[in-house]
Amino acid sequence: MFRIVNLKEKPDVIQFYTGFDNYNHFMFVFNLFGDEVNFKVKYYPSLQPARGKHALTPPDQFYLTLIKLRRNMCNKELSFHFEVSKTSVSKYFITWINYLYCKFKDLNLWVPKETIDQNVMYQRKINNCTVIIDCTETKIEKPQNPISQQATYSKYKSANTLKVLVGISGSGCVTFVSDAYGGSISDRELFEKCGIINLLQKGDIILGDRGFNIQDLVSHMDVTVNMPQFLKKGFNQFEAHQLRQSKKLSSERINVERVIGLEKTFKILSYKLSSNLVPLGGRIIFVCFMLANFRKNIM
Template sequence: METTNCCEVEIEFEEKQKDIGIQCDLGKGNDLKTLEECPKHEKKSKESSIGNVLDVTNAAEIQFYTGFQDYEHIKFIFTIFGDEVNSLKYYPKMKTLKVPFINPCDQFLLVLIKLRRNMLFTELSFRLKVNKTVLSNIFITWVNYLYYKLKELKVWVPKQCIDKNMKYYGKINPCTVIVDCTEIKIEKPKNPLTQQLTYSTYKSANTLKVLVGISASGCVTFVSDAYGGSTSDRELFEKCGLIDKLEPNDIILSDRGFNVQDLVCHKDVTVNVPEFLKNTDGQFETSQLRRSKKNSSERIHVERVIGLAKTFKILSGKLDSKLVPLAGRIIFVCFMLTNFKNNIIR
């Protein structure tokens, strides 16, 4: 999350974000032991179990606590991480990790539970019989790890590929990307300048705003960094880096608030927005009405994807101030995880 003269995310979070990112280095170091390297005497005699939170054999419980259909689905996602999950460095940097043994797959499941249900670390601590600070450190480590790992996935799809894919299903591709902004409420910051930068007049609360882009098939292909809630949609579009991904003849579908055609005209990119009634004598022509209806029917999918991402309750409630430095990464992870769910467009 950067800080500029404009209303981007707050100054006081910048250093914290950098610290968290640095301390989640995935490389191996001599000053930090992994869970597997911890001596046996450093583990509690009674090992904690994810079974104290949910029954992994019960598909209904898995769906309720994680949002995924069953435990096999979660294990399938877990396989993409490879063996590196066995050598993660846990936040913050410590010489040893005095924690009970929780295998990496259970740690991943624990993170999904936190994202989906937004349970307090205190509650999870009681259930797992693990110190809540340890659970918090595991969560921070995994959010950083998932952020970098999921960022490696090449989810941006060029228009040519989308055209071929849509043609295979007998459909016409309406666009390259469908964009919209969404806001996540946060606790009111103590710094007055930060309060001003994050205050959203639309939500009447302090928020962080991100721009989300999806393909015509409903796959999340772009999630921006988090900016202060006072940032306008146009300003966010200009600064988020989406323009760099666009190519000549690309088409963007957006809401009326995105008056950004002048920002992409030099790349020969078209921005389709719903028609305005201004200068139409209060009535659309038939061609305008059809075009507007078609664009709206396609654009609504991005709102459905945003709604799907916000089934992770950590995004639908007010984000704890202690997690605000990680907000951009938490939001990114939640949206990327929706790509592993059933497609919203059938």
């Protein structure tokens, strides 16, 4: 039987199933939620507390949720391991995804420019851009509705996807994850709609790839967008200073690709998201990125 308390002396098992280093690391994250997980959590779909002699403890519910995210076990397999019904597995997972989403959404992870400048000045460890942005897509099962098929079809992935915009600080901490949009949306349109503009202030610096041709959207705010340059028409190569600048930007921008790579360690997002989980897709993606922030070595 899977019980987190039985794994205190098995850090390799905990790391395999949750991504956390050991039992103490797991409990540190769980204890951040406080006592409310024992009294205030209302379970889908009845919105009543979990009861009965076979009800899992809150730490085991959290553990089950992490296993589902990290290993993408089917509900039937999880029901065998935890000795609960498939219905209970679904109830716990949906409840905890919504709970984690709401708790993490309340956190203010955005790092303002003045804080970044202080780190650059005193620690000289990170670059001075406010946020490094990129988009990532998660494949989903093809919707039956033709309008949904069109809205979620990504030419880039040649599949139906959910697309989010991710922003990280120069040190690699995830500071922004947008809501999920259909894969047909462009990077520019997603940037414009997702709300990140409301977080920007005068003097901020954004680092993105060539898909984010967005300077006109933020120029009135005195915000700078740095991205690798396009090769001008009539030229077959960059000038030396342009090449140096592009290499420097690429070396800094690769950090967001590494963080996005952590998302794919959650196997639920490495395969097509089943149609019954697509309505929760945006929250699942958000929770996975927030959990990645608790890794000791993000970069």
